[in-house]
Amino acid sequence: AQSVAQPEDQVNVAEGNPLTVKCTYSVSGNPYLFWYVQYPNRGLQFLLKYITGDNLVKGSYGFEAEFNKSQTSFHLKKPSALVSDSALYFCAVRDWAKAAGNKLTFGGGTRVLVKP
Amino acid sequence: GAGVSQTPSNKVTEKGKYVELRCDPISGHTALYWYRQSLGQGPEFLIYFQGTGAADDSGLPNDRFFAVRPEGSVSTLKIQRTERGDSAVYLCASSLQGTFTDTQYFGPGTRLTVL
Numbered sequence: 001a002q003s004v005a006q007p008e009d010q011v012n013v014a015e016g017n018p019l020t021v022k023c024t025y026s027v028s029g030n031p032y033l034f035w036y037v038q039y040p041n042r043g044l045q046f047l048l049k050y051i052t053g054d055n056l057v058k059g060s061y062g063f064e065a066e067f068n069k070s071q072t073s074f075h076l077k078k079p080s081a082l083v084s085d086s087a088l089y090f091c092a093v094r095d096w097a098k099a100a101g102n103k104l105t106f107g108g109g110t111r112v113l114v115k116p
Numbered sequence: 117g118a119g120v121s122q123t124p125s126n127k128v129t130e131k132g133k134y135v136e137l138r139c140d141p142i143s144g145h146t147a148l149y150w151y152r153q154s155l156g157q158g159p160e161f162l163i164y165f166q167g168t169g170a171a172d173d174s175g176l177p178n179d180r181f182f183a184v185r186p187e188g189s190v191s192t193l194k195i196q197r198t199e200r201g202d203s204a205v206y207l208c209a210s211s212l213q214g215t216f217t218d219t220q221y222f223g224p225g226t227r228l229t230v231l
């Protein structure tokens with residue numbers, strides 16, 4: 001079975017400081033990994049994904065994430081946070097094994113609060 | 117272009133009633149997914165359609181839940197004899213082909229409240 005853990009319920013950071021949101025995963029095969037952001041009363045917006053290749057993935061709005069196979073992690077990062085980055089962030093995984101199906105398994109989410 | 121749309125945005129119903137939630141995917145997307153997001157949790161998979169057929173319905177919690185996609189575009193999630201525990205945000209997503217590397221694009225959700 002595939003699973004995702006986001007160990008921090010909330011991350012607080014000052015505007016202009018680096019932002020990191022942690023994610024670890026568990027799959028039986030190779031993972032496909034995704035980050036989404038959710039603003040209040042809105043659906044999930046896609047930020048970036050790791051499929052294969054370069055371990056550092058760049059996405060929307062200046063976000064990037066680093067895939068680390070040995071640590072089974074896919075942490076989301078932004079070099080300089082903005083107040084407008086305050087939102088709920090979800091990490092998701094899909095196992096490459098066909099038997100796992102096409103569904104995404106999400107973590108519980110991490111709330112990011114960027115203070116001016 | 118237009119994203120995934122869902123109607124209604126909010127639905128309040130009484131315990132025991134029947135509800136239908138509608139999803140209109142991105143034009144040209146063959147794959148469609150339903151997820152449920154309870155308060156304070158991440159979305160949980162319900163069902164996946166490839167074209168008109170349900171390719172994976174392993175996430176439907178019980179036989180009160182049913183979904184259709186008769187023409188391979190719009191989908192309707194149907195819940196019979198609603199219970200208070202069904203209260204959640206129901207999210208719909210679509211992807212271009214339904215391959216494992218496809219990105220799923222989500223709609224704004226329908227907030228269902230069962231009184």
